[in-house]
Amino acid sequence: MTRARTRIGFLMPDATFRRVFGQWDLRRLETHPDLELLADRPLDLGQPEDRSVLARAELLITGWGTQRIATETLGKLPELRAIAHSAGTLRPIVDPAVYARGIVVSSAAGANAIPVAEFTMALIVLGAKHAFWAADRIRSGADDADVEAAWPSVGARARTVGVIGASTIGRLVLARLRDMDLEVLLADPTLDPSRAAELGARLVPLEELAGISDIITVHAPSLPSTRGMIDRRLIARMRPGTVLINTARGDLVDQEALADRLEQGDLVALLDVADEEPLPRGARLRRCPNTFLTPHIAGSLGTEVGRLSAHAVDEAIAFATTGAFHDSISARAFALRA
Incomplete structure (x- = not known):
């Protein structure tokens, strides 16, 4: 039949x-x-x-x-x-x-996660070397772009990377970070320390991650409980020279608080997403120093x-x-x- x-x-x-x-x-x-x-x-x-x-x-x-x-x-x-x-x-x-x-x-979230993880890893390496700052210096006509002199810590070795969220993309990023000589922290309330260790990371509270990471990459879902989770208090905890990467959702980050900190000149933001997309022409983030913006292109293109x-x-x-x-x-x- x-x-x-x-x-x-x-x-x-x-x-x-x-x-x-x-x-x-x-x-x-x-x-x-x-x-x-x-x-x-x-x-x-x-x-x-x-x-x-x-x-x-x-x-x-x-x-x-x-x-x-x-x-x-x-x-x-x-x-x-x-x-x-x-x-x-x-x-x-x-x-x-x-x-x-x-x-x-x-x-097809798993399939779409692959290019986002790849894009994130590129930002981690370039952010670790402060490549975007150096490119801006050259573009502006500066005579030098001494990255080591300008920033407290530089390089993609022996640094601390904090991953916020063990989502599908977060896990792909964690897997790729295993191949690098880095300390990897993870903040995710749905996991226990043993599961985080299996993913190659040390589970820590979000506040601790923000305070000790050299590079922070956001991979949490946008839910009522997570919107604005990267708030003014958390941003204030970030050390000078910290690189904040967001390829997840713009509403996870308090953009005004982030702009305030960026205008101090001691933080770096590499952002593929914004709370409002496309980012309005008058948005403060467009004018902030040490900010690299892309128009939500980390996903499949x-x-x-x-x-x-x-x-x-x-x-x-x-x-x-x-x-x-x-x-x-x-x-x-x-x-x-x-």
Whole structure:
């Protein structure tokens, strides 16, 4: 007896679809014997002809910009059993109603974490050498850029790196730090010292980490309990010369308190995220010394997005053939994720 094929549809903006999904991954979906691809393009619940097609979908592949799937939307998706998200965070699209209905969910957060960890490691090494300060000196026409004379401590050896959050990205960073001659600290309230040691770090309170780290890199999720966690008091604890890296979420850091400290000239901030994106033209951080800003580019870009589409297709095939995702995210895990 032939097994029924799992019906799949894309639900995301056309621009996201064209950016992420190439012909190779579409071909994998179209030709797999256990899958029925309802359309080789994204479908729109606002269009009657697409809505009737999506009403048959058992699995949705979502992505950046997908509309939030809440109770009202679920009413138009009576056959839906699974969501494979071809991006990182699920928070903008998955409402708790999804879990309440028993729909299983997967995310490409692990695939998207790889370039973020790579970007973070580049910032750690360049920040340790105060390379951005030196580049600014040269650009400004200074006759010298004596890094060792300008900063209390320099170099990517025998320094202390503090990692805030053993998230998916945080763990990838911790794994890469093992190859360097550094002391690694970790602040994460969900872990015990033995688990932190397994990850290659010494577990310490956040306040202690802030006070003794040469380089601090933020990888905590943005939750009501973590927003503003890098506050004025914590920033004041940081020693002169400390490098603060944030490739997580802008709202984890009190930006005004950070700007105040940066204007003193003794702290370095390497920031890929901001509380408001894009960072407003008048934002103080744009003018602060020793500040290197990038426009949220640590995640998948260009050729890197191929990992996201490949992950979503792999998950669709896994669900169709086994009834389960490889990287299923439970309701409990969802509550702790960014």
